[in-house]
Amino acid sequence: MSTTDRSLAPDRTDWTTVRSDFPFLERRIDGQPVIYLDSANTSQKPRQVIDAMSTFMATGYAPINRSAYRMAGEATDAYENARRAVARFVNAPSADEIIFTKNATESINLVATAWGRQNLGEGDVVVLTHMEHHANIVPWHMLAAERGIELRWVPLTADGQLDLTDLDRLLDGAKMFSFTAMSNVLGTLPPVEHLCTAAHAAGAVAFVDACQFVPHNATDVQAWGADLVAFSSHKMCGPSGIGLLWGRMELLDSMPPFIGGGNMIDDVRLDGFTTAPVPAKYEAGTPPIVEAIGLGAAVEYLEAIGMDEVRRHEMELTRYALDTLVGRYGHDITIHGPTNLEVRGGVLSFAFRDIHPHDVSQVLDERNICVRAGHHCAKPLMRLLGANATARASFYLYNTTDDVDALADALDGATDIFGL
């Protein structure tokens, strides 16, 4: 089934067909299917993306922005089409405001470095939250070490939401408020629009780490009122190796470049250089061309299904998973994060009896069930939860209630071995 067919389909999506778009999920190990519950880590890829990339590599591959021959022009168009697709997907006012990076981590480092060095000095304040991924912590720590900025942290409530009681005081005098739109550990969906408004009221720049949000929800960066938004292709059915930064043009224009080299310049002389206009200014060197083509195909794939449909499907799965796991295991399972599904995405970090998450995931692996066990690159949050590690099951559009049932059944196996 092609993506165009699907856009004509009635509004209830056939999720079995969606699942069959993903070759990885057809894999059998020892005759048993693979149950992939690690999409918050990285997502599987539909055939449409794989085909777009291999076709482009086979017959369309050429340099972009550099050569005058026709094939190079076609490749440049394909690359720029991907930029337009991403802009449309997150409702950016202009495709030129979409910058291709290596991953979301690089997007955040770009901002911390380019914007940070221009705007932050000794004693300046950057506000983060207690549920950030290391990608949105370490670059700011590095800046703190380099120039003595102060980091402040928005705390959490007992059920894993942001505690906004003191937000205005925390933001007072801040120059930057950088926060996640969805926690990769708790699934929490903070009120992004409200946070952007609060940042602006304090005169701070609002930077959203939307790495977990964009793959699972309809995104509108303008409705958010954000200044900068970072996300990654590999979590949204696209390939690894390409990430995204959206920013308001005025801001991107005023920031200095990040990485220097070819493609990002207007002119180079013996005594200096001038930069190319945005987005080229931030895309030094040969970019991830094939990856951009794949990302463009991923965006079209998700658009054809509709992000509201994806969100609805994942809410149903999450509700089913919470009911099933708690119904079956009661107090033996602790699922972290909010129980109100309006403010939670399809990420379930859990503790099961007293069994270490590594051992839980080992037992699940025996049944080809892929979950993540560890600190999820969010050690400050883990300390708050009082756990070194959790097991985490996360859902995407290709998961079904059968996957949840398999997870619930397999957990019994852990009890058998550890006899607790």
Added chain:
Amino acid sequence: MAGLEDLYREIILDHYRSPRNRGELPTPPAVRAEGHNPLCGDEITVFIDVDDSEGEGVVRDVKVSGQGCSISQSSASMMSQAVIGKSVPEVLAVVKRFKGMMSLDTGNDDDTGADEPTIGTGGDGAEHPLGDLEALQGVVKFPVRIKCATLAWNTLLEALDQ
């Protein structure tokens, strides 16, 4: 395919449920070292008290604290048993043998203890120098868990370095 029973041997689960030599030692005279498994967040602290009064030094006591999975915890427990009372060169030899057992490539120089696994208290050092530790052999079939099994040992080496 290796089954879970290769990994979770009874002796491993026993050490996991009732870890030996848990706790801390006063420093000094003991030294401490911390080990992290960056993949999973497991943290372990090894305390080692070496009696240096004569010659090469003898391990008087070892204690282990921290949190981890069944493999890292049981390995730490067995490690503590295997090294208490040994001289430093003997300890280094056990570490070498253990790491040899945990390495994916075969044909190392430490086949001696591995060909005839002993399950039980073992540990007098002569014929089966690795004793209970040989139960951890199955871990090699689960490569992602090797780091769990070696965490306590690398931390021990760090402590010995001090």
